[in-house]
Amino acid sequence: MGTRELGLPERVPSTGELPERVTIWEVGPRDGLQNEKAIVPVEVKLEFLDRLAGAGLTTLEATSFVHPKWVPQLADAEQLLARLDRREGVRYPVLVPNEKGLNRALDAGVEHIAIFASATETFARKNLNSSLDEQFAMFEPVVTRAREAGLDVRGYLSMCFGDPWEGVVPAKQVADAGRRLLDMGCSQLSLGDTIGVATAGQVETLIGLFGDVGTLAVHFHDTYGQALANTLAALRCGVSTVDSSAGGLGGCPYAESATGNLATEDLVWMLEGLGVATGVDLDALVAASTWMAGQLGRPSPSRVVAALG
Numbered sequence: 376m377g378t379r380e381l382g383l384p385e386r387v388p389s390t391g392e393l394p395e396r397v398t399i400w401e402v403g404p405r406d407g408l409q410n411e412k413a414i415v416p417v418e419v420k421l422e423f424l425d426r427l428a429g430a431g432l433t434t435l436e437a438t439s440f441v442h443p444k445w446v447p448q449l450a451d452a453e454q455l456l457a458r459l460d461r462r463e464g465v466r467y468p469v470l471v472p473n474e475k476g477l478n479r480a481l482d483a484g485v486e487h488i489a490i491f492a493s494a495t496e497t498f499a500r501k502n503l504n505s506s507l508d509e510q511f512a513m514f515e516p517v518v519t520r521a522r523e524a525g526l527d528v529r530g531y532l533s534m535c536f537g538d539p540w541e542g543v544v545p546a547k548q549v550a551d552a553g554r555r556l557l558d559m560g561c562s563q564l565s566l567g568d569t570i571g572v573a574t575a576g577q578v579e580t581l582i583g584l585f586g587d588v589g590t591l592a593v594h595f596h597d598t599y600g601q602a603l604a605n606t607l608a609a610l611r612c613g614v615s616t617v618d619s620s621a622g623g624l625g626g627c628p629y630a631e632s633a634t635g636n637l638a639t640e641d642l643v644w645m646l647e648g649l650g651v652a653t654g655v656d657l658d659a660l661v662a663a664s665t666w667m668a669g670q671l672g673r674p675s676p677s678r679v680v681a682a683l684g
């Protein structure tokens with residue numbers, strides 16, 4: 376279904392201006408690893424996090440406090456955080472789906488959490504064992520209690536452009552779900568193209584439905600090779616926080632068609648070329664991803680890692 380049939384504006388004109396600086400929300404240690412079948416030892420995860428911090432990344436999504444049976448790779452969340460050598464000036468957000476997860480995260484001393492909702496009914500059921508409405512009821516007390524405890528809460532929204540079971544997702548449906556997360560108290564909303572099908576026009580249209588672009592982040596997967604183009608479209612609409620995964624690791628275990636995330640190296644290469652600051656040392660980042668690829672026993676899918684590694 377196209378945006379025209381939905382009665383939405385075809386395209387919101389971008390200003391064309393780029394931000395001076397982009398905050399990279401590095402998801403490799405969480406989103407990148409969560410789909411790995413072979414359990415990665417906690418020591419390797421810790422060294423990966425340390426190498427990423429050493430490369431200048433200042434937001435490292437470390438792990439998830441989800442049910443360990445749902446994501447066995449991240450069952451070591453407590454152990455990882457207990458042993459994490461937190462660096463000054465680096466945030467280590469974690470995913471939390473429910474109050475049980477929040478209790479675990481609070482016990483582990485986290486300061487930043489992210490809840491993760493679905494824009495579609497089917498994915499809410501597959502990923503959270505909830506209906507679309509039930510997921511918000513599950514998140515409400517999590518956000519309230521987290522904020523009372525002084526935590527920062529980000530909201531993710533998945534399947535913002537296409538869903539493997541429901542097809543094209545109407546932009547208005549996505550915007551309504553996203554607003555519910557912001558109204559609940561999330562300080563930032565990350566719009567996820569979970570299966571990597573979005574194109575730049577869709578990105579502009581969706582962003583145009585939100586009044587305050589400053590609260591938005593984008594999270595693209597690269598299934599159809601559109602992640603960088605989509606990122607550029609979002610930046611031109613005023614977004615300045617971009618999620619990416621070192622080495623292009625990633626995928627969602629509950630959305631089989633989700634392939635790797637936008638690679639952080641590819642993002643940094645583009646931003647450096649555009650003169651947009653990131654604070655990241657690309658050579659150190661490529662070295663970290665090459666090291667991690669060695670640990671996983673296969674080359675990184677990132678073009679930039681292949682070119683520079």
Ligand SMILES: CC(C)(COP(=O)([O-])OP(=O)([O-])OC[C@H]1O[C@@H](n2cnc3c(N)ncnc32)[C@H](O)[C@@H]1OP(=O)([O-])[O-])[C@@H](O)C(=O)NCCC(=O)NCCSC(=O)C[C@@](C)(O)CC(=O)[O-]
Pocket residue numbers: 406409439440441442443445446470472473475476477479491502503504531532533534567568569594626627628629
């Ligand atoms: C939400 C649930 C827990 C519901 O799962 P459920 O089975 O409905 O849970 P429940 O509430 O019925 O509880 C069942 C049992 O699980 C326990 N339990 C309940 N919660 C927890 C918890 N947090 N930690 C540990 N244990 C937990 C609970 O205590 C109970 O234990 P019992 O009484 O039977 O012994 C489950 O569906 C789940 O864990 N889902 C997570 C799936 C996931 O992690 N997916 C990947 C992340 S999302 C993503 O990657 C997309 C994103 C963010 O990157 C953006 C994009 O690309 O779009």
